Amino acid sequence: MTTLPIQFSEDQAAAFDSVTEMLRTAGVDLDDSQLLQQPKGESGVMALMGKAGSGKTLLLAELYKALEQSGVEVVSGDYESRKKGDRRTLAILAPTNKAASVLRLRGVPATTIHRILYTPMYDPEYEKLAEWLTGEGEQPEIEGLTEEALARAVAFYERNKSIPGALASAGLRGSDFITGWKRREEPLDIGFVDESSMLDDRQFNDLKEIFPNLVLFGDPAQLAPVNQSGAMVFDALPEERKLELHRVHRQDADNPILDLAHALADPQLSFHDFERMIEDVARRDDRVVWGQRVEVDLMARSPVLVWRNATRIKLINAFRSVHGAPEDALMEGEPLICDGIELPMKHRKKRLDLEARGLIKGAQVVYLGSGRKPGFSRLHVMGAEDPQVSAASIVKIEKPDEEEPFIPFAARMGATFLHGAAVTIHKAQGSQWDTTQVFAPDLYVAARMGRVEAGQPLWKRLAYVAITRAQERLIWVVRNRLSKPKEPLRVDDLRAAPVALKLESEGG
Numbered sequence: 001m002t003t004l005p006i007q008f009s010e011d012q013a014a015a016f017d018s019v020t021e022m023l024r025t026a027g028v029d030l031d032d033s034q035l036l037q038q039p040k041g042e043s044g045v046m047a048l049m050g051k052a053g054s055g056k057t058l059l060l061a062e063l064y065k066a067l068e069q070s071g072v073e074v075v076s077g078d079y080e081s082r083k084k085g086d087r088r089t090l091a092i093l094a095p096t097n098k099a100a101s102v103l104r105l106r107g108v109p110a111t112t113i114h115r116i117l118y119t120p121m122y123d124p125e126y127e128k129l130a131e132w133l134t135g136e137g138e139q140p141e142i143e144g145l146t147e148e149a150l151a152r153a154v155a156f157y158e159r160n161k162s163i164p165g166a167l168a169s170a171g172l173r174g175s176d177f178i179t180g181w182k183r184r185e186e187p188l189d190i191g192f193v194d195e196s197s198m199l200d201d202r203q204f205n206d207l208k209e210i211f212p213n214l215v216l217f218g219d220p221a222q223l224a225p226v227n228q229s230g231a232m233v234f235d236a237l238p239e240e241r242k243l244e245l246h247r248v249h250r251q252d253a254d255n256p257i258l259d260l261a262h263a264l265a266d267p268q269l270s271f272h273d274f275e276r277m278i279e280d281v282a283r284r285d286d287r288v289v290w291g292q293r294v295e296v297d298l299m300a301r302s303p304v305l306v307w308r309n310a311t312r313i314k315l316i317n318a319f320r321s322v323h324g325a326p327e328d329a330l331m332e333g334e335p336l337i338c339d340g341i342e343l344p345m346k347h348r349k350k351r352l353d354l355e356a357r358g359l360i361k362g363a364q365v366v367y368l369g370s371g372r373k374p375g376f377s378r379l380h381v382m383g384a385e386d387p388q389v390s391a392a393s394i395v396k397i398e399k400p401d402e403e404e405p406f407i408p409f410a411a412r413m414g415a416t417f418l419h420g421a422a423v424t425i426h427k428a429q430g431s432q433w434d435t436t437q438v439f440a441p442d443l444y445v446a447a448r449m450g451r452v453e454a455g456q457p458l459w460k461r462l463a464y465v466a467i468t469r470a471q472e473r474l475i476w477v478v479r480n481r482l483s484k485p486k487e488p489l490r491v492d493d494l495r496a497a498p499v500a501l502k503l504e505s506e507g508g
Contacts, residue, residue, distance in 0.1 A: 023067070046237075259281070301334070
């Protein structure tokens with residue numbers, strides 16, 4: 001059996017060995033930390049599945065460390081050397097900024113799928129600086145950059161392994177060194193994909209074109225993408241290519257949130273019995289709260305999770321009302337969710353600029369205030385590596401019982417946003433918050449309807465996903481009431497100098 005750097009449980013060790021064997025076939029020997037000749041052949045895809053707390057992220061992190069020790073180059077998506085040679089590459093991906101940031105907080109250099117599909121093109125002068133930071137070239141002399149600035153860049157890169165972050169610490173802006181973006185033409189080597197239950201078939205096929213070796217890390221108990229008819233991309237893999245972890249980690253064994261999530265696997269458990277279980281746990285452990293109302297102060301950074309769109313819209317309007325938000329404007333500190341980018345094809349580069357900065361569909365954003373031009377917003381993209389951005393915006397505030405949303409302001413084109421004080425459980429997948437509020441009356445409606453998805457009552461799948469979004473504290477809200485705010489919305493903890501992304505039309 002493989003010599004492991006930490007003590008794994010039996011099923012974790014078996015999974016580590018199975019991935020190790022797949023990588024050995026692909027020409028990377030983790031046992032002896034050496035690179036072998038890369039074989040030619042068909043793509044290899046393996047799925048490593050397990051419920052919350054089963055150790056998927058731990059395995060991903062340990063496999064990353066072993067690959068790096070073997071000489072595999074980690075590609076982060078923010079810079080890629082042109083020097084090819086016989087290098088072997090690894091990219092660690094997640095579908096959303098928030099999911100990637102969860103991995104980065106654990107020391108794993110993750111990026112979004114989009115940042116791997118589209119690669120940055122660097123100005124040649126600053127590309128020399130990037131090569132020097134990555135140990136592939138001599139220290140360049142660049143006008144305007146002092147030795148102190150270069151030292152700051154080196155210190156930042158050593159801590160964070162981010163080229164844009166390092167160059168920003170030297171006083172440069174992205175527009176100084178990134179000249180554009182292009183669709184990746186050459187394949188990479190090994191891809192690890194976290195939160196792979198969120199992938200749809202199109203994304204999966206894009207990844208298989210880039211990576212001859214893919215390992216999907218996912219939770220089979222989560223909700224499948226809306227357009228996938230209840231199926232996840234790893235469901236269609238051969239059985240011998242699917243590994244499942246069953247044992248919950250020892251360090252998570254006393255976690256009441258995970259205990260509740262795993263209790264949902266009991267086919268005899270009713271919604272009523274589950275709520276009694278939550279109420280009982282809440283009496284013993286303050287990490288679980290039996291909530292009599294939605295805590296409005298949490299909604300600015302941690303949205304309430306709901307099932308129905310009608311509930312989401314009502315809670316959003318209640319949030320704005322108790323904060324005294326005007327009908328025709330946003331207040332600083334209001335949360336938004338990116339709903340896509342509305343730009344014609346001739347502005348494809350501008351679209352890629354925005355998406356590369358984290359404004360992809362589903363991104364959680366905090367409104368920092370109006371920009372210098374009408375329709376522009378200053379924004380903080382939660383979980384993004386470079387979170388401050390100023391962009392042309394189209395903001396839509398949905399109203400109860402009204403088909404068309406109210407638009408307080410809009411640029412002619414740009415990034416579109418919905419309000420983010422409440423989100424559906426489907427859209428919350430891939431994200432986690434320290435404290436998470438789950439709106440239980442919605443799940444009760446799902447239970448009463450008796451709907452089933454992938455052989456399991458829908459309410460249980462919804463409850464499982466919603467509960468496992470909570471990292472430290474779960475609030476199970478049982479009444480349709482909203483608390484009064486204890487403090488006004490704030491942005492002082494997020495403010496920084498934004499990087500402007502101009503989205504005017506040609507000559508506009």
